[in-house]
Amino acid sequence: xxxxxxxxxxxxxxxxxxxxxxxxxxxxxxxxxxxxxxxxxxxxxxxxxxxxxxxxxxxxxxxxxxxxxxxxxxxxxxxxxxxxxxxxxxxxxxxxxxxxxxxxxxxxxxxxxxxxxxxxxxxxxxxxxxxxxxxxxxxxxxxxxxxxxxxxxxxxxxxxxxxxxxxxxxxxxxxxxxxxxxxxxxxxxxxxxxxxxxxxxxxxxxxxxxxxxx
Numbered sequence: 456x457x458x459x460x461x462x463x464x465x466x467x468x469x470x471x472x473x474x475x476x477x478x479x480x481x482x483x484x485x486x487x488x489x490x491x492x493x494x495x496x497x498x499x500x501x502x503x504x505x506x507x508x509x510x511x512x513x514x515x516x517x518x519x520x521x522x523x524x525x526x527x528x529x530x531x532x533x534x535x536x537x538x539x540x541x542x543x544x545x546x547x548x549x550x551x552x553x554x555x556x557x558x559x560x561x562x563x564x565x566x567x568x569x570x571x572x573x574x575x576x577x578x579x580x581x582x583x584x585x586x587x588x589x590x591x592x593x594x595x596x597x598x599x600x601x602x603x604x605x606x607x608x609x610x611x612x613x614x615x616x617x618x619x620x621x622x623x624x625x626x627x628x629x630x631x632x633x634x635x636x637x638x639x640x641x642x643x644x645x646x647x648x649x650x651x652x653x654x655x656x657x658x659x660x661x662x663x664x665x666x667x668x669x
Contacts, residue, residue, distance in 0.1 A: 464494060466502050470512030477513065477551055485509070507558065514555050515562030517544060522564070525571050530579030531646055537572060538597055538642060545601025552598060580653050589649065596645055604634045 472491045476483035485506055489496040503509050521544040523536050545552055560566065569590065576586045608630040613621050628636055 464492065464498060464502050466508075466512050467516070468492065469499055469503055469509060470516045473509050473513045474516050477548060480550070483509075483513075510554055510558055511560075511562050513551065514558075514560070515564045517548065517551070518562070518565045518568055520544075522568055523571075525575055530575050530581075531650075533572075533575050534593065534649070535642065535646070538593065538600075538645075541594075541597035542601045542604060542638065545598050546604035549602055549605040552602065556598065581649075585652065589652075592645070596641065600634075600638045600641060603637065604631070606634070 469488060469492070472488045473483045476487055476491060481487065485496050485499055488509065489499055499509075503512065521540050523533070523540050525533055528536075560569070572590055572593070573586050576589055577583065581589060610633070611620060611624055613624075627633060
């Protein structure tokens with residue numbers, strides 16, 4: 456028989472199938488992906504290292520779909536764009552969050568995105584020994600507010616009398632309006648805090664020239 460004009464399987468095809476199943480709310484394990492692609496589960500192992508490898512492929516394709524390229528803007532603008540985009544990414548794929556956060560990141564596209572963020576923060580004046588911590592804060596912020604955006608319209612529903620919470624709920628916004636308002640408040644607090652860290656930070660140093668950049 457003649458060979459097919461395009462490969463039936465590749466890491467990219469497998470990752471895309473897993474991501475498509477996840478977006479549809481369907482199971483996306485090895486057996487489910489094999490059924491989706493019309494192949495035997497054992498065939499997948501010729502291209503990926505089990506479910507761990509599939510998850511990393513899915514992470515990479517997810518990041519490529521929401522990737523923000525730095526265009527020379529100020530670090531605040533870049534961080535804000537990253538936060539808004541990743542919030543949407545996690546809100547669109549909440550079922551993937553617990554699986555992705557428990558696995559070491561290795562996909563080149565995801566590493567490149569983090570490298571961009573680290574470079575922008577260092578160029579913005581953040582000390583080297585704080586940049587990874589700042590990135591972790593940004594990650595946690597995006598994940599948390601992504602899941603908040605994916606939460607039900609009614610977040611709280613007391614079953615009995617409350618001293619304060621019930622009255623606040625009665626007059627509060629709901630759904631996306633509530634989530635957006637909360638996110639904007641949080642973004643403002645986070646950026647204000649990062650600006651204050653820069654004020655207290657030691658002078659940035661050019662790694663190559665060893666000179667004070669301030």
